[in-house]
Amino acid sequence: MTTGKNNLEMSSPASAPAPKKISRRDVLKSAGIGGIGVLIGASGVGGLLSMTESKANSSGKTDIVPFYGKHQSGITTKPQDHVYFVALDVTAAEKSALVKLFKEWTEAAAMMTEGKPVGELSSNEFLPPKDTGEAAGLSASNLTITFGIGPSLFVKNGQDRFGLKHKQPKELANLPKFPLDALEEEWSGGDLCIQACADDPQVAFHAVRNLIRIARGKAILHWAQPGFQRTKQADPKDETPRNLFGFKDGTVNPDIKNEKEVNQHVWVQPGDGPNWLAGGSYLVVRRIQMFIEVWDRTNLREQENTFGRYRDSGAPFGQKNEFDKLDLKSKKENGEYVLPVNSHVRLSHGDGSQQILRRAYSYSNGMDVKTGSFDAGLLFLCFQRTPSKQFIPMQQRLSTMDKLNEYTSHRGSAIFACLPGTNKGGYIGETLFN
Numbered sequence: 472m473t474t475g476k477n478n479l480e481m482s483s484p485a486s487a488p489a490p491k492k493i494s495r496r497d498v499l500k501s502a503g504i505g506g507i508g509v510l511i512g513a514s515g516v517g518g519l520l521s522m523t524e525s526k527a528n529s530s531g532k533t534d535i536v537p538f539y540g541k542h543q544s545g546i547t548t549k550p551q552d553h554v555y556f557v558a559l560d561v562t563a564a565e566k567s568a569l570v571k572l573f574k575e576w577t578e579a580a581a582m583m584t585e586g587k588p589v590g591e592l593s594s595n596e597f598l599p600p601k602d603t604g605e606a607a608g609l610s611a612s613n614l615t616i617t618f619g620i621g622p623s624l625f626v627k628n629g630q631d632r633f634g635l636k637h638k639q640p641k642e643l644a645n646l647p648k649f650p651l652d653a654l655e656e657e658w659s660g661g662d663l664c665i666q667a668c669a670d671d672p673q674v675a676f677h678a679v680r681n682l683i684r685i686a687r688g689k690a691i692l693h694w695a696q697p698g699f700q701r702t703k704q705a706d707p708k709d710e711t712p713r714n715l716f717g718f719k720d721g722t723v724n725p726d727i728k729n730e731k732e733v734n735q736h737v738w739v740q741p742g743d744g745p746n747w748l749a750g751g752s753y754l755v756v757r758r759i760q761m762f763i764e765v766w767d768r769t770n771l772r773e774q775e776n777t778f779g780r781y782r783d784s785g786a787p788f789g790q791k792n793e794f795d796k797l798d799l800k801s802k803k804e805n806g807e808y809v810l811p812v813n814s815h816v817r818l819s820h821g822d823g824s825q826q827i828l829r830r831a832y833s834y835s836n837g838m839d840v841k842t843g844s845f846d847a848g849l850l851f852l853c854f855q856r857t858p859s860k861q862f863i864p865m866q867q868r869l870s871t872m873d874k875l876n877e878y879t880s881h882r883g884s885a886i887f888a889c890l891p892g893t894n895k896g897g898y899i900g901e902t903l904f905n
C-alpha cells in the first residue's frame with residue numbers, strides 16, 4: 472500500500488466553499504415531485520442532472536477529486552480506502568464503437584466522480600433506470616476512475632484489430648514470465664482496464680458497475696478484483712497502512728507532490744514513445760496471494776528478516792524510525808549484512824535507481840477451494856514511466872531471491888497503458904483514436 476508520510480495530494484483545498492447539500496437522492500426526489508422524470512428518462516447522460524451537486528461527506532468537507540486535467544486521476548492521487556479493479560475484453564469489431572464507448576465512459580466517469588448519477592435514478596416506470604441507484608445519497612467519496620489499454624487491444628492472435636498496431640508502444644508488451652509465476656488466465660490480461668478508487672466500497676463498485684453497463688455490446692468483463700486498506704476513520708493519524716502480514720506497506724514511494732519526481736518516475740514524457748501516451752503512465756497489476764496461515768505460524772524474527780524491517784515501528788533494520796534511509800552497508804560481527812541479502816526491501820530497492828509508484832490494496836476473496844485456506848493477498852498496482860527499466864528488473868530480482876516468495880504466489884498479472892487526461896468537451900482516449 473502506498474501512503475507515504477509526505478506524498479499526499481489533497482483532493483480538495485481546505486479553503487473550498489461549503490458545498491450545497493444536494494445528493495444523488497435529491498435528484499430522485501425532485502424527479503418524482505416535479506414530474507420531470509419522463510424528461511430525464513428520455514435524456515442521455517448529463518442533461519437535467521447537471522443541476523445536482525455532490526453532498527459533503529460526514530466531516531463536512533467536499534470529497535471530489537477533479538476528473539478532468541492533464542493526467543488521469545487515481546495515479547498520483549492520495550490512495551483512497553477502497554479499489555474496484557476490472558479488466559475487460561472488447562467485443563466490438565469497429566474502431567468507431569470503441570470511440571463511442573470512451574466518449575460515453577468519459578461523460579459518465581466525470582458525473583460519478585462529482586457524486587452525481589450517470590442518468591435518471593427512477594423516474595420512468597416503463598424503462599430500466601439509467602443509473603443503477605446504489606450510490607444514491609452517497610457523497611463522491613474521493614472517487615477516481617482510471618482507464619487503461621492492454622497490449623491485446625492493438626494486436627490479438629496476430630490480428631491488427633482496430634488498425635492501431637502502428638501506434639502500439641514498445642513498452643506496452645506482455646510481461647516476461649518470471650521464475651515462480653503461477654499465473655492463471657482468469658486473473659490475467661485484458662484489452663482494457665478500469666481502476667475505480669473511493670473512500671467507500673459501494674461508491675467504487677457503483678462506478679465500475681455503471682461503466683460495464685454502458686459497455687454492453689462493446690466490451691465484457693475479463694476479471695475483477697476489489698481491494699481495501701484500513702479506513703481513514705479507523706486510522707485518524709493517517710499512518711502508513713499495514714498489509715495482511717501486519718507490516719507497514721507503502722513507506723517508500725516517489726513523492727506524489729513533487730512534480731520533478733513524478734515526471735521522472737511516473738508520467739510518460741513527450742519523446743518517450745508514441746506521443747499519444749505522453750502524460751499517461753504504465754500500470755502493472757499483480758494479483759499476489761499471501762499464505763497468511765503459514766505466515767501466522769512463522770516467528771517474529773523470521774517475519775522481520777523477510778522484509779528487513781521491524782514489524783512494530785516499520786523502521787528498516789539498523790535504524791530507529793519508519794522513514795529512516797535503508798542501511799545497505801553495515802555488517803554484523805559474523806560478516807553478514809544487517810539488512811539481509813534476500814530481504815524484500817534490499818532486493819526491491821536495488822541500487823535505488825529504479826522507482827515505481829506503488830498503489831496496492833489488500834484483498835480477501837473468501838476461501839481458496841483448492842486448498843481450504845484463505846484466498847487473500849495483495850492486489851499490487853504500480854505506476855511507472857518505463858516498465859522495462861522499472862517494474863521488470865525489480866521483479867526479476869525479487870522472483871529469483873526474495874525471502875517473501877516462501878509466503879506468496881503471483882496468481883494474476885497484466886500491464887496497461889493508462890491514457891493521458893482530458894479536458895471538458897474531450898474524451899479519454901482522444902489522443903490515441905483521433
Ligand SMILES: C=CC1=C(C)c2cc3[nH]c(cc4nc(cc5[nH]c(cc1n2)c(C)c5CCC(=O)O)C(CCC(=O)O)=C4C)c(C)c3C=C
Pocket residue numbers: 714716718719720721722723724757759760761778780797815816819820827848849851862865866869879
Ligand atoms: C516488483 C515490485 C514489488 C512487488 C511485486 C512487491 C510485492 C510485495 N511487497 C510487499 C510488502 C512490502 N513491500 C515493501 C517495500 C517495497 N516493495 C517494492 C516492490 C514490490 N513489492 C518496493 C519498490 C519497495 C520499496 C523499496 C525501498 O526502496 O525501500 C515493504 C516495506 C515498506 C515499504 O516501503 O512499503 C513491505 C512491507 C508484499 C506483502 C508484497 C506481495 C504480496
Ligand SMILES: [Fe+2]
Pocket residue numbers: 815819
Ligand atoms: Fe514490496
